[in-house]
Amino acid sequence: MKPKGAEAERMLYELLYNAPPLYHLDRDAWTKQKASITGFLKVWSPFHSKAVKQELTTFSILSDDQMVQSAQYGDKLKVIVNFSGRDVTLQDGQSVKAKSAVIIEEKRTLFDAEANAKLLATS
Numbered sequence: 001m002k003p004k005g006a007e008a009e010r011m012l013y014e015l016l017y018n019a020p021p022l023y024h025l026d027r028d029a030w031t032k033q034k035a036s037i038t039g040f041l042k043v044w045s046p047f048h049s050k051a052v053k054q055e056l057t058t059f060s061i062l063s064d065d066q067m068v069q070s071a072q073y074g075d076k077l078k079v080i081v082n083f084s085g086r087d088v089t090l091q092d093g094q095s096v097k098a099k100s101a102v103i104i105e106e107k108r109t110l111f112d113a114e115a116n117a118k119l120l121a122t123s
Contacts, residue, residue, distance in 0.1 A: 007120055008099045008113035011040050012081040015101045015111065016071050018051040036119040043111045047103055050077050062090055078104040 014021050021044065023029075023037060030037075054074030062068040067084035082088055082096040089095045096102055099114035 007036070007117035009083060011044075011111070011113040011116065012083060012099070012101055014044060015047060015079050015103070016069060016081045018048060018056070018071070018073065020048070033120055036116050039116050039119065040111075040113075043101075043103070043109065047077075047079065047109075050105070063088060068096060076105055080104070 011021070013019065021037075021040065023033070025033070051073040054077065056071060056073055057075070058070070058072040058078075060070045062070055062080065063084075065084065068080065068082050068088055068090070070078060070080040072078040079101055080090075080094070080096055081101045082098060085098050087095060087097050094102070097110065097112060099112070099117075101111045101113065103109040103111065
């Protein structure tokens with residue numbers, strides 16, 4: 001069972017650890033969660049299709065409170081997640097919004113997990 005209110009954190013963990021999301025849906029649940037699920041899968045699926053073919057080469061905790069973490073897959077695919085409720089600026093100057101992930105490859109992709117999780121409440 002997935003705890004209510006922890007949806008944003010769950011999505012961030014799934015990106016950080018390249019773990020597939022699991023959904024238990026009936027017709028009513030699909031109707032209520034469709035926007036959030038499809039929004040997340042638009043980010044997670046392309047990330048996973050690349051990460052799954054590579055080793056986890058680096059895992060780092062980037063903040064003293066351990067709320068900002070990163071994982072690198074191979075040489076060129078990296079994800080930084082911010083579990084905290086505040087925006088952070090890393091030592092290299094990169095900013096990461098609260099409750100979000102930044103996927104870095106040739107370009108940066110931002111996934112706002114908190115905004116995505118709010119789609120569940122409005123459904």
